[in-house]
Amino acid sequence: MVLSLGGKRVGIVGLGNIGSQVAKRLTAFGCEIAYISRKEKPSAPFPYYSTILDLAANSDILVLCCALTDDTHHIINRDVMTVLGKHGVIINVGRGALIDEKELVQFLVGGDLHGAGLDVFEDEPNVPKELFDLDNVVLSPHVAATTPESFQMLEDLVVSNLKAFFTNKPLSALV
Numbered sequence: 001m002v003l004s005l006g007g008k009r010v011g012i013v014g015l016g017n018i019g020s021q022v023a024k025r026l027t028a029f030g031c032e033i034a035y036i037s038r039k040e041k042p043s044a045p046f047p048y049y050s051t052i053l054d055l056a057a058n059s060d061i062l063v064l065c066c067a068l069t070d071d072t073h074h075i076i077n078r079d080v081m082t083v084l085g086k087h088g089v090i091i092n093v094g095r096g097a098l099i100d101e102k103e104l105v106q107f108l109v110g111g112d113l114h115g116a117g118l119d120v121f122e123d124e125p126n127v128p129k130e131l132f133d134l135d136n137v138v139l140s141p142h143v144a145a146t147t148p149e150s151f152q153m154l155e156d157l158v159v160s161n162l163k164a165f166f167t168n169k170p171l172s173a174l175v
Contacts, residue, residue, distance in 0.1 A: 006030045011059030013052065013075065014066025014094065015041055022063055022093075034058060037066070052076075056083040061091065068095035076100065081107045089115045096122040105130050108137060 007030050012019045015035040023033045023046065034047040036055045041048070049055040052075055056062060062084060066072050076090060076099040084090070090113065092099055101122040107113040108131070115136035121127050131137050160172040 008032070008060040009034070009058060010061045010063060011035065011049070011055040012046075013055070013062060013064045013072075013098070015044055015046075016065065016067075018093070019063075019065035020044075022065055026063075052080055053083055056080045056088070059084065060087065061089045064090070064092040064094040064098045066094050066098065068097055073097050074100040076104070078103045078107075081113055084113065086112055087114050089113070089117070091117040093119045096120040096124055101128060108134055 005026075010023075010026050010031045010033055012023055012033060012035040015023065015037040019035065019037070023035070026033060034049060034055060035041075035044065036049050036052055040050075047058075049058065062076065062080075064076065066075070074097065076092075078100065081088070081090075081103060090099065090104070096118075098120075099122065104113070104116060105128050108116060115138075116131075117138040117140075118127075118131070119140045127139060131139060157173055163169075164171050
């Protein structure tokens, strides 16, 4: 599977902190960024789509960075994959159940989707066996955010929240 990233239309599902950082990096590769999120971000310099189908129809690659909720469970389903099409790629660094994994396997095996990069799976740690035989899929064991820097940022956040809590100040982050 050969795919050049430069100039691709990338749809980001969830333009929170992680999605924004992904967008920043992809912009450096000359990608055209668009997004869908719980609500439109007026400060975001990218086009906003109100439906996942519209975003998929205008993207070559979908990058999933959103939280898993009742509204986002299987947000990437047969309809979305059909609209994304044979040249489309799905990257999931969010949660496994954002994608209907059974449908994804069918689309990849049948050649109806160009490829996928998956760091998370619907039934972790179990990965559909069919994915191991595909050369258009990159699998990683839920480690996309496992870096020394991410652990340091987490430690800093915990310390900041503890200080804020014990001094009756607002927390830096609720999660």
